[in-house]
Amino acid sequence: MNHASPAVAFCFDRHYARYCQVALFSLIVSHGRNVRIHCICTDDVAAVDIDNLQSLADRLGVDVRFLSVPASGQVSGWTTSGHLTEGVYLRLLLPDLLPMEDKVLYLDCDVIVKKPLDDLYGVDIDRFRYAGVIDKLGSATSRIDAPFRQNYVNSGVLLMNLKALREDDAFEKMRVLHDTHRSKITWGDQCLINIYAHEHVRVLDEQYNFQVSHAGFRREKWLEVCEGKAIYHFVGDTKPWHARARRHISEFWWGFARALDCERLRPIRSSTYTECMVECESLEEYDEYRKACEVKDRIIRSFVSHVKNSKAAGVA
Numbered sequence: 001m002n003h004a005s006p007a008v009a010f011c012f013d014r015h016y017a018r019y020c021q022v023a024l025f026s027l028i029v030s031h032g033r034n035v036r037i038h039c040i041c042t043d044d045v046a047a048v049d050i051d052n053l054q055s056l057a058d059r060l061g062v063d064v065r066f067l068s069v070p071a072s073g074q075v076s077g078w079t080t081s082g083h084l085t086e087g088v089y090l091r092l093l094l095p096d097l098l099p100m101e102d103k104v105l106y107l108d109c110d111v112i113v114k115k116p117l118d119d120l121y122g123v124d125i126d127r128f129r130y131a132g133v134i135d136k137l138g139s140a141t142s143r144i145d146a147p148f149r150q151n152y153v154n155s156g157v158l159l160m161n162l163k164a165l166r167e168d169d170a171f172e173k174m175r176v177l178h179d180t181h182r183s184k185i186t187w188g189d190q191c192l193i194n195i196y197a198h199e200h201v202r203v204l205d206e207q208y209n210f211q212v213s214h215a216g217f218r219r220e221k222w223l224e225v226c227e228g229k230a231i232y233h234f235v236g237d238t239k240p241w242h243a244r245a246r247r248h249i250s251e252f253w254w255g256f257a258r259a260l261d262c263e264r265l266r267p268i269r270s271s272t273y274t275e276c277m278v279e280c281e282s283l284e285e286y287d288e289y290r291k292a293c294e295v296k297d298r299i300i301r302s303f304v305s306h307v308k309n310s311k312a313a314g315v316a
Contacts, residue, residue, distance in 0.1 A: 007121075009105070017053075019109045020053060038094075039065070042087060075090070091160075091189060103163070106158040107231070128200050129196075131158070134151065134152065137235075144186070158193075213238075214244075217248075241257070242267065247282060247285070250267075279295050
């Protein structure tokens with residue numbers, strides 16, 4: 001079925017539901033209302049997050065179609081690691097969940113859209129299964145075999161040929177590939193997609209998935225390269241909504257998030273020693289030494305309390 005307007009899909013579980021609001025908001029602000037939006041979510045997503053997304057869609061004047069799938073469904077038990085939950089595999093279900101669409105632009109919930117996406121959606125992928133942007137870090141760190149790491153694309157922004165994927169029974173083939181390569185799956189669905197479609201991927205310009213990592217973008221580099229991209233994708237386990245995120249990165253994201261005035265969008269406090277030290281480094285980058293000292297004091301107090309409790313337990 002052919003449509004003039006882009007079809008866009010978001011997939012999320014309870015961990016990312018609230019952040020989908022920000023991605024959706026940036027999409028409409030930057031692209032406009034001429035878009036069809038599908039939200040695929042697991043059934044463990046809080047009702048308040050769905051309500052907030054629906055209210056946002058109503059305010060923006062766009063139609064959003066919600067589809068709920070079981071949290072322990074077809075991808076239960078599939079490989080996860082770190083911040084990558086089973087929810088990352090939901091995008092593999094899109095060909096079957098969206099039978100009315102022949103083509104869809106998939107977006108992660110940790111993106112900010114800054115330009116209209118007509119040119120991206122208009123890319124010809126009739127001879128391909130996917131179109132995506134190269135992920136150099138993902139390729140370098142993935143354990144999948146070398147041939148599959150050539151033109152290894154990031155799965156956070158994907159133009160998907162749903163018609164071709166349905167005809168090829170792609171999900172069932174990737175289920176077999178997951179079981180076959182389970183020990184080498186490093187980055188969840190991303191590794192699977194690159195194994196399955198490594199000869200059927202069209203490579204896109206980096207502006208369509210500008211991958212921003214906390215470690216890779218100090219203040220000077222960010223100012224140098226941040227302008228002019230269509231889609232900014234915040235990769236890695238430190239997201240802009242974490243208190244430990246570098247300020248120039250977090251402020252870019254919060255510029256959109258604050259406009260929503262949503263109580264569920266609040267910075268996530270650093271809780272581990274490593275997170276606190278990363279937060280200190282971020283604060284010191286902006287000469288906020290007093291706040292950095294407060295974080296360090298919190299670490300010390302927590303450590304002292306832990307030692308006292310351990311000693312008390314030992315005596316008991």
